[in-house]
Amino acid sequence: MLIIKAFILFIAINEISSQICNKTILETYRIHVQKTIDKVYTEYNNITGRYVLKTKPETTYIPEVRSRPKVIQTCCPDYARVMNRCIPRCDNVCENARCTAPNTCTCLPGYQRFNDHRCIPICSNCQNGRCIGPEICTCISGYIKDENDTCTPQCDNCKNGFCISPNVCTCNDGYYMYDDDDDDNSTCVPNCSKGCPNGFCSAPETCTCNSGYKINEETGLCEPFCPTECINGHCTAPNFCTCDDGYYYQLHERLGKGYCMPKCSKGCQNGYCAAPELCYCDSGFERNSTGDCVPVCNGGCTNGRCIEPGRCECLPGYIKANSSNQCVPQCRDICENGFCSAPNICTCNAGFTLIEGSTSRCQPECEEDCINGVCVSPNVCICKPGYKFISGSKSICEPFCEERCENGFCSAPGVCDCNFGYRKNNLDICAPYCEQSCTNGFCKSFNTCSCYLGYEMMNNTCIPTCDSCENGDCIAPNKCECHKNYKKDKNGQCKPHCKKKCVNGYCSTPYKCVCKKGYKIDSNDSYMCHPVCDNCLHGTCVSPGNCECIDGYQLNVLTQQCDKISFTTESIVKKFSRTSHFIPFTEIINTSDPTERTEQIQIADVIGPNIRTYKNENSKMFWKKFCNSTTCPNGYCVKEDCYCNEGFSKNIDDICIESHIDTCATYPKKCLFKLISLIYVILLTVLVVAILILLCYFIFREDNPKRVKLQYDEEFRENLYDIPYPPNSQETSVI
Template sequence: MSIEDVCCEGYERKEENGVCLPKCHDCGVGGKCLSPEVCLCDAGYSNRDNRSVCAPVCSEPCVNGNCIAPDVCQCANNYRFLNNSLSVCLPICKSSDCTNGICQEDGSCLCRRGYRRNETLDKCVPNCPNLSEHSDCIAPNEQRCHDGYEGHWDQEQNYRCEPICSSGCPNGRCLEPEHCACNVGFGHVGNHIEAGCEPICQPACINGTCAAPNHCLCQPGHVPTNGSQHICTPSCRQGCENGVCSAPGECACNEGYKKLTPHRCTPSCEPQCGVNARCTAPNICSCHEGFVMANGSSIHCEPHCSKQCYNGICSNPEVCSCLSGYEAISPYYCVAKCSHSCVFGTCAAPNVCRCFNGYRPRAHDPYVCEPICSEPCNHGRCIAPEICECEPGYAKRWPSGSCEPHCTQKCINSRCDGGRCRCYEGYRLRDGSTSICDPVCSPSCINGECVEPNSCKCWPGYEDTKLFYECTPVCRPSCQNGRCKAPGRCVCNEGYMLYNTSALHLCHAACQERCINAECLRPNECVCMPGYSFISISSSECSPDCSEPCEKGSYCAAPETCKRLTYRALSSDGTGGFSKWSKLGLTALLCVLLVMLPVILTREYLQRRQSRKDKQRVHLIENPSYGVCVANTEELPADQQIELGD
């Protein structure tokens, strides 16, 4: 008895390997039959309608077509895809062109709204009920005029296309594109129908233009002749400035001039005058008011400021413009500008703060300076340079020291250390004193006094220089041909000397030899006055010049002036005619000089002595807790010392 294997219902045996596999109707491409009549579909297929059949799936429904593959539609017979669509199918029209229409299922074309069927053209064309002449309907109720016409709405709100004439047809009207019809008394310009119309004058105008029919208008510079209506003659009635009238209505400029207007000639400069300059005469440039020639140039001018612009440039006459990052505090002085106020400092450069002495910039805020205490303020905080504010129960022994038990000794410009006063940095102990320290300036102050370490204060009549230790004297007004040696005192340069005691700042040239009929303009150099010349073998004496020789018995007494010789005998006492009063005047003048000389020398001596005393003055820093500021004194007496309160 033999045994035969039989596949279960819904399964079938494969001949290749004899395995029983489930049967499905159609699992499609890539699908798999999981169990009888149950398919596992591949991507793009679905068995939602029939579990044993895998049908393709289209993400968009196929309108008037079938889905034949994943996302692939096939239109039905007599249908085609709509434009660029792959899922919507429309009927195919029998007509060749259904643009601006909708194709019906029967193959006919139904025009859209605003269009009508043109059987001749076999297409849908736009519909314009009131189509204007000389226009085309390009869209529903939208007209476009033919070339050479332009459209506009008339008073009855009808669209009209009118011809265009580029000339505008003055004195006429436009009949057709570029075709003008002239009014009576007018004719085409240049006999061209597309041109405008101009008036006609008979006879023709001479030196004039026809302004209206048979009415001439003379050209500029012309006037009618003897009441004639068509003949004009030239005229230069307005004159010719810097020129001559060489032709009717025209001016010919003089040499070196060029025409600015028909009746005005202006000077010509070659090369041309630069900015802020004008040509005032042939080849001569002059600057505008407030401007001066720039660095030896003869054509370029630049603005002039009577004072130097500090941190700025002279941009206009007497107007200084500050450099970037600076602002003006006076018409000629600009200072740096910072976006924030500098606390305990000054704005030294744009947005750059410079801290005061004893301060430093805060780490996270460059516009705020904080005081510096060289030693830590134990049991306190730094509130000012080298000054600590102690906590309750503590006190400072010196201004820049830390907070600790106080020292009863009063130290001036110094701190108490082990019962002794030790000077602050930049100070030294005064000779003969054990508690007073004076500031030190190195080098020593010149014409000033040392008020802080390496900080000098100038004496009255002196001013600061770039060197902190040097002060220079000030002379107002400034010395001319000399230098300021002391406040208000000028010393003349070599070859110059003072002549006027009321003008001690003016030094005049000095000549060893007396200048006769000449002026001493430079040291030891005489310059003859006009009409005079140096006599032979002399550089200081000048004699008058006479172009014609003087007659016998006469001499040249003044330029071009001859005078006869006269003789006068000496007086009987041999004085040559000096009167008694002249002698008395000379004697009185000599007495005044002998009295004033000792007074002037004494005044100079007292000024020098006072200056030496001022150099010894010293400004001291007050110790708010343990000492006082004293100038030019030794230690205070015991009964005047200031005790520290408990």
């Protein structure tokens, strides 16, 4: 261990010895030679009453300079003497480094070499930032540090998306960017490809219905909901049924519910309306030729009156036959092929004649054939079951249909065929027929369509209607489908689509951005609008008409142009602590142009509380002011200048410190005392100046011997640096 320490000491001694060299110089020394000179003095002449000049001999000592060779130790070439030490010289300033050997810079801890004389700070992770010190990273504009101390892009609002660059948000899958032209905000909103009529898109391809609506599992759209099934109708609004044609809405008072009931214009006495204009008679009743429901008496009620179902009341002179409801006249003899037409009167049926010699027997006679019937008496046909006589004929029978054959005719017993222009529907009722399909409507009459609610007729076609469908196609009532490259906004309006956000502009047509006022489109990026400034030479246009100057320039408030910063510094403090990162320097030459400074300037990167050095394109040093929270405590920055907060004022070091206000309005006595003290100081200063002027007059008179000696001393001292006096001798020497 001792050997290692000795070796290190030996190397240090050799290094020190390599910095010190021997040099022979001419040593000058001074001696004082005794001489006699004529001293001029004044004497008052009592005769003339004036002062006259006279001389008298006087011995004095005049300095004389002599020289002799001397070997001294001085710093070797490329080394400079600083505070009795020889330190290496570096032609260029060692930035963030120490000059450890001639023209050799060694980086400070935490820095790495950038070039021969400059070291830059080291940051392990400084992406999207600027390394301003060892492991000190400052994010660039538009980025902030996250919990991992990493600079990440910042976006004002990026819900349902992720920020890829400053104020540029990319939406998650199932979301799209909605641009609100009114408030200049963009938001990622969920996308529902089919839209959400009667609801809103709460998540990608997921509609949340409004109150009173529910999701149709097949279509995924919101449809109105009715708690009670709309029989013979359809639900057109929440809890509201619209009845089909031929039906009307009737409220059941006891149940408190409404139903769509069929409508019969003439009513249905002794029956009920089973379908539009179709009455079904109650049990024991049947429809007559006029369509009214009348009571039915089994077997009829001839010569009587059916007063209720199954009950016949006979006319006077008539009785019921065989315990039935048939009322027949009462005759003594049976009327064969005839009937007792009146009490005790036998009348043959039509086509029958009484048998000759008989008063009660009738013989039938038929002249024509009974079609679909049977001749039961002369010239009288009885139709077969399911048939009835055609109008105006007694021998031709036609099929009979018990139910009314509306809009058709009965072609066989119980078989109804529709008239021309009609077809049977699902209810086996003849309904109007249209050769072309009535899409979005219904057939009102032959080849005549009527549109559903929410549709209108155009060119014999029912098309949906929408309140507003600009830049889109109306595909269903109030359902608009946007054209290609258009998307719906939150108000359901079709807006043009751009593949990415228009920065400082808005999307006017598909894939085309229009810049806001004061901005112009980027020649390389059609979605980026840059601010426009009339004249921003030596600066950057950060907003319309707002120019931010580059380093070395400042904004002229009158011309709004960046002017070069001028320098009028006299000199700077000549010493800094060697323990800090500052480098000693000599002096700054007065100049207003930093490019004219000489190479002898050696200066650190920070030379004052708010002054920082820079290099121009010619590698010449120059400095400028800067301002931040460190250099401007208790104040605020306006560009490069520091302004103190209320209650603070600047001291002689240009630092904001707490000020103690002592105004004359608050302390009048103190103010008067200060005024008197100021007057006293001014009078005392005038007196001292007057005394100094008188002293100078007597000292610097030309005939003053001491002044002559002083002139020699001053001329001698101008060429000397340090003149120590040897002991017991008047001789002095200087190196």
